Amino acid sequence: MPRIILAPLQGVTTPLFRTALASMFTGFDEAMAPFITTTSNGPPPAKHMKEILPENNNNRLKIIPQLLSKEGGDFLEAAKVIVDLCGADEINWNIGCPSGTVTGKKRGAGLLPYPEVIDRFLGVVCAKLSCKLSVKMRLGMIDSREWEALAPILNNYPISEITIHARTGKQQYDGYADVDMFAECKAAIKHPVVYNGDVVSVEFADKIIKRFPDLSGIMVGRGLIANPLLSMSIQNGCEADKKERSIAIFNLHKKMFAQYAEILQGGAFLGRMKELMKYWGPMLSEDERLIRDVLRARCVEDYEEAYKALHNS
Numbered sequence: 001m002p003r004i005i006l007a008p009l010q011g012v013t014t015p016l017f018r019t020a021l022a023s024m025f026t027g028f029d030e031a032m033a034p035f036i037t038t039t040s041n042g043p044p045p046a047k048h049m050k051e052i053l054p055e056n057n058n059n060r061l062k063i064i065p066q067l068l069s070k071e072g073g074d075f076l077e078a079a080k081v082i083v084d085l086c087g088a089d090e091i092n093w094n095i096g097c098p099s100g101t102v103t104g105k106k107r108g109a110g111l112l113p114y115p116e117v118i119d120r121f122l123g124v125v126c127a128k129l130s131c132k133l134s135v136k137m138r139l140g141m142i143d144s145r146e147w148e149a150l151a152p153i154l155n156n157y158p159i160s161e162i163t164i165h166a167r168t169g170k171q172q173y174d175g176y177a178d179v180d181m182f183a184e185c186k187a188a189i190k191h192p193v194v195y196n197g198d199v200v201s202v203e204f205a206d207k208i209i210k211r212f213p214d215l216s217g218i219m220v221g222r223g224l225i226a227n228p229l230l231s232m233s234i235q236n237g238c239e240a241d242k243k244e245r246s247i248a249i250f251n252l253h254k255k256m257f258a259q260y261a262e263i264l265q266g267g268a269f270l271g272r273m274k275e276l277m278k279y280w281g282p283m284l285s286e287d288e289r290l291i292r293d294v295l296r297a298r299c300v301e302d303y304e305e306a307y308k309a310l311h312n313s
Contacts, residue, residue: 001209001235002194002209002215002216002217002218003028003029003030003216003217003218004027004028004029004030004217004218004219004220004224004231004234004235005028005030005031005032005064005163005194005217005218005219005220006018006021006028006030006031006032006061006219006220006221006224006231007032007196007219007220007221007222007224008031008032008033008034008035008066008221009034009221009222009225010034010035011034011272011275012225012275012276012279013031013033013034013221013225014034014051014272015050015051015056015057016256016259016260016263017256017276018031018057018059018061018063019057019058019059020252020255020256020259021224021228021252022059022060022061023059024228024248024251024252024255025228025229025231025232025248026231026232026235027230027231027232027233027234027235027236028061028220028224028231029060029061029062030061030062030063030064030217031061031062031063031064032063032064032066032092032136032163032219033051033052033063033064033065033066034051034066035048035066035067035068035094035097035108036048036049036051036052036065036066036067036068036078036082037067037068037069038067038068038069038071038074038075038077038078039074039078040071040073040074043077043078043081044067044078044081044082049081049082049085051065052065052082052085052086052088053085053086054086054087063086063088064088064090064091064092064134065082065086065088065090065091065092066091066092066093066094066136067079067082067091067092067093067094068094068097068102068107068108069093069107069121070105070106070107070111070117070121071121072120072121072122072123072124072125073124075093075121075124075125076124076125076128076129079091079125079129079130079131080130083130083131088131089131089132090131090132090133090134090160091129091131091132091133091134092133092134092135092136092163093121093125093133093134093135093136094107094108094136095108095109095111095112095118095135095136095137095138096108096109096136096137096138096163096165096169097109097169098138098167098168098169098170098171098172098173103141103169108169109137109138109140109141109168109169110141110169111141112137112138112140112141112146112147112150112169113140113141113142113143113146115149115150115153118150118153118154119153119156122153122154122156122157122159123157126157126158126159132160133157133158133159133160134159134160134161134162134163135154135159135161135162135163136162136163136165136196137150137162137163137164137165138164138165138166138167138168138169139164139165139166139167139168139178139181139182139185140168140169141168141169141170142168142169142170143168144167144168144178144181145181146168147164147185147188148188151185151188151189154189154191155189155190155191159191160191160192161191161192161193161194161216161217162189162191162192162193162194163193163194163195163196163217163219164182164185164186164193164194164195164196165177165196165197165219166178166179166181166182166195166196166197166198167197173222176198177197177198179197179208179211182195182197183211183212186212192216193212193215193216194215194216194217194218194219195208195212195215195217195218195219196218196219196220196221198223199218199219199220199223199230199234200222200223200226200227200230201223201230201239202230202233202234202237202238202239203239205218205220205234206234206237218234220234222279225276225279226279226280226282226283227240227245227248227249227283228245228248228249228252229244229245229248245283246283246284246311249280249283249284250311253276253280253307253311256272256273256276257273260272260273269300270297270298270299270300270303273303274294274295274297274303277291277294277295277307278295281294281295281310284310284311284313285310285313287310287313290306290309290310290313291310293306293309293310294306294307294310
């Protein structure tokens with residue numbers, strides 16, 4: 001059974017969420033932190049560094065810091081800060097983020113059509129990085145065969161592991177993961193490979209594991225956030241029923257509500273909870289009206305009332 005890794009989702013898989021999830025559920029022992037953006041005029045933003053500081057991650061998980069960068073020098077400077085502060089033995093390079101605000105600056109998945117830039121970056125970083133370098137990528141930005149130009153370059157460098165989201169950046173999270181294209185890409189890469197994309201059920205995970213028995217791991221994001229029992233269910237080979245999922249979400253919601261209420265107020269608090277409810281709502285009910293009421297709540301009291309109706313539906 002390959003290891004299961006919690007994927008990074010900006011604004012969702014926060015240190016509080018990761019710690020709560022790890023304290024209540026099993027089946028995964030690693031989490032990749034949401035990316036930290038490098039800069040050319042100083043250390044990474046303090047608000048991003050909070051994601052990975054040991055004092056904010058008092059849990060059993062191995063936390064893998066991730067950097068969003070297109071300049072090798074900037075990456076190395078940020079990596080040094082992270083290693084010094086956190087003692088990280090691995091840093092991940094994000095060339096998979098599909099957000100338009102990221103790709104438009106030729107970062108994240110926006111780098112995938114430029115193999116020469118990736119080659120130059122890796123040449124700079126791999127020559128001086130003091131810890132392991134892993135990579136998280138997609139099949140391409142526009143074309144799902146852009147990886148073909150990248151595979152020989154990636155194979156030339158001492159990369160510890162490559163996580164491949166089986167979509168293009170243009171797809172964002174629409175459509176379906178292209179497992180057949182992933183198979184071709186994986187076969188061309190000599191490094192250990194982690195599968196990412198559409199792991200939302202035990203059945204799908206089982207198909208991936210059987211088809212690729214030598215996977216280094218499976219990265220699960222939206223599926224594990226929506227269903228906190230998913231990683232445990234994958235390990236056990238048995239899907240949790242609706243009642244079990246509902247109870248799990250209820251308990252996790254209770255914990256997150258209490259913990260976010262201690263540090264956030266008003267719109268910031270509601271924003272965090274609503275972001276989670278985008279994932280939990282469809283797992284609790286098929287009634288879109290009830291989900292919509294939660295997401296449209298304008299105050300905490302309205303939110304609590306709408307959530308109670310949703311959970312009891």
